[in-house]
Amino acid sequence: MRRERLRVLLVEFTKPDPAAVALARVLRDDGVEVVHAGLLDTLEQLRSTAEQEDPDAVGVLGAAPPGDLEAVLGDVPVFTAATAGEVVKRLAGGRSHTGEAPSDRAR
Numbered sequence: 001m002r003r004e005r006l007r008v009l010l011v012e013f014t015k016p017d018p019a020a021v022a023l024a025r026v027l028r029d030d031g032v033e034v035v036h037a038g039l040l041d042t043l044e045q046l047r048s049t050a051e052q053e054d055p056d057a058v059g060v061l062g063a064a065p066p067g068d069l070e071a072v073l074g075d076v077p078v079f080t081a082a083t084a085g086e087v088v089k090r091l092a093g094g095r096s097h098t099g100e101a102p103s104d105r106a107r
Helices: 019-029 043-053 069-073 081-092
Strands: 007-013 033-040 057-062
Touching: 007 019, 007 043, 019 033, 019 057, 019 081, 033 043, 043 057, 043 069, 057 069, 057 081
Parallel strands: 007 033, 007 057
Antiparallel strands: none
16 A cells, blocks of 8 residues: 655664754655654664654664665665655655645645
8 A cells, every 4th residue: 555645764873963853844844754763772773663663764864874774674765864855756756745745834
């Protein structure tokens, strides 16, 4: 079953990153459903949270994501703040919001 909106899990891995809130707002304003899990310290916490939230993509800020994270998550794309735009566009099929789900600024 396909969701109407993309669902992205944002985590701050091993150290807090103030950019996480700003990135969450930008994604939300672009029509993405954002779950901000906050600070997670281990790969196991990250994996467990991703299983519970069932995201379309996982954004990792703070420290670099562990190299084996993508293998653990299966087909869920992992991105950092630097690659967020391209991942969200790829998942959305190249478009941002639609008439049914305009950005918060347009409501």
